Amino acid sequence: MQLQEAQERFIQSWGTLGSHWGINRTMAQVHALLLISPEPLAAQQIMDALKISSGNANMNIRALIDWGLVFKELKPGERKEFFVAEKDMWEVIRRIVIQRKKKELEPIIKVLNEVSEVEGNSPEAEEFVHVVQNIRLFAQKADSTLEGLVKSDQKWFVGTFLNMIK
Amino acid sequence: MQLQEAQERFIQSWGTLGSHWGINRTMAQVHALLLISPEPLAAQQIMDALKISSGNANMNIRALIDWGLVFKELKPGERKEFFVAEKDMWEVIRRIVIQRKKKELEPIIKVLNEVSEVEGNSPEAEEFVHVVQNIRLFAQKADSTLEGLVKSDQKWFVGTFLNMIK
DNA sequence: TTGTATTTTCAAAACCTTTTGAAAGTAGTA
DNA sequence: TACTACTTTCAAAAGGTTTTGAAAATACAA
Incomplete structure (x- = not known):
């Protein structure tokens, strides 16, 4: 396969994957482009x-910077800004986990805690409390699991985690 | 908190969470409603x-059935169909993992395998292969991890998995 | 300071997904 | 068979998100 075709396919696929993961299509494509670029790119090059x-x-580069997936780089003598991607995949995953944990998991845990204080002992109330407690258990497990993952290093993931599962 | 308020809050939050997870808002709300209902519900009750x-x-109930998150239940003497949610959270997670693995992870692995056959030895080609190999490693880890998770049972998750991470 | 390259903003347009609801289809009952 | 309750379909409408591009802002250089 030719390099250019491979690059385009990779960028497209990364975009599609991203859009299933709370990262918008273009944002993921910009990230993919920077990932496979050996050199930092300027905004104009990304646009082209x-x-x-x-x-x-501009909007998507900013978002990537917010997520910690892309960094600004200034070259001496150049007025414009250049951008480089975080290329350590483990770090990429950690960054995404951090963002999504904060934006999704933590809010739902908060709601689960609040609604589990429900009054009454009708069948509806009993079922409700039962289901909520159950989900709460999972949500808290997931939370500590991800917290651990965020704090751990790649060695652990590649070694223990995989071997354990099999 | 009153039961009704708690139920509404739960349904709303579950909908929001779902919409970040490839499950559309209404589909997740229908699932939430069925989860906290002690009795099977008919389509009309869900609509109301x-x-x-x-x-x-109709469309979202069908989709939930496809995902294996909801089951049809026929009551003797009743013409209409009733629906119940899968209430075992472990099974719910497994179902979702199965769907998303098939729809997202497997396609990207396929693309990564294809594009890693790229020709040339320019810096661009080298960087490309390097990045792709790296992601491929992670994708394959994730694939076997999830495969293991799908095959394992809840006891394992709650016991080993969490303890291990800490 | 003025000029110029670059970045940022934001309202409007384009695009994509979801929802509606009327009409058609289906199946049990009489 | 015809009736009725219920389910399914699907084109159009609504709603939400993303993208555009012109204009404004910024920042360096002369």
Whole structure:
């Protein structure tokens, strides 16, 4: 396969994957482009490569920086900003886990804690409490699991985690 | 907190969570409603409770059945169909993992395998292969991890998995 | 300071997904 | 068979998100 075709396929697929993971399509494509670029890229190069507008490029680059997946790099003598991707996949995963844990898991745990204080002992109330407690247990497990994952290093993941499962 | 308020809050939150997880808002709300219902519900009851149209209810109930998260139940003497949710949270998670693994992880692994056959030895090609190999490693780990999770039982998750991470 | 390259903003447009609800289809009952 | 309760379909509408691009802002250089 030719390099250019491979690059395009990779960028497209990464975009599709991202859009299932709370990262918008373009944001994931920008990330993919930077991932496979040996050199930092300027906004204009990103716009050209992905055929997107300046507004779009700017917004998604900013978002990637917020997520900690992309860094700004200034070259001496150049006025414009260049961007590089976080290329350590383990770090990429950690960054995404941190964001999603904060935006999704923590809010639902908060709600589960609140609604489990429900009054009454009708069948509806009993069923409700039962289901909520159950989910709460899982949510808390997931929370500590992810917390552990965020704090652990790649060695652990590649070694123990996989071997254990099999 | 009153039961009704708690139920509404739970349904709303479950809907929001679902929408971040490839399950559309209404689909997750229907699932939440069935989860906390001690009795099977008919389509009409779901439509009334969530204030949604028949088409919407029908489509999302079907989707939940496809995912294996909801089952049809026929009551003797009743013409209409009733629906119950899968209430075992472990099974719920397994079902979702199965669907998403098939729809997201497997396709990207396929693409990664294909594009890693790239030709050339320019810096671009080298960087490309390097990044792709790296992601491929993670994707394959994730695949076997999830495969293991799908095959394992809850006891394992609650016991070993959590303790191990800490 | 002025000029110019670059970045940022944001309202409007384009795009994509979800929902509606009327009509058609289905199946049990008489 | 015809009736009725219920389910399914699907084109159109609504709703939500993303993208565009012109204009404004910024920041360096002369």
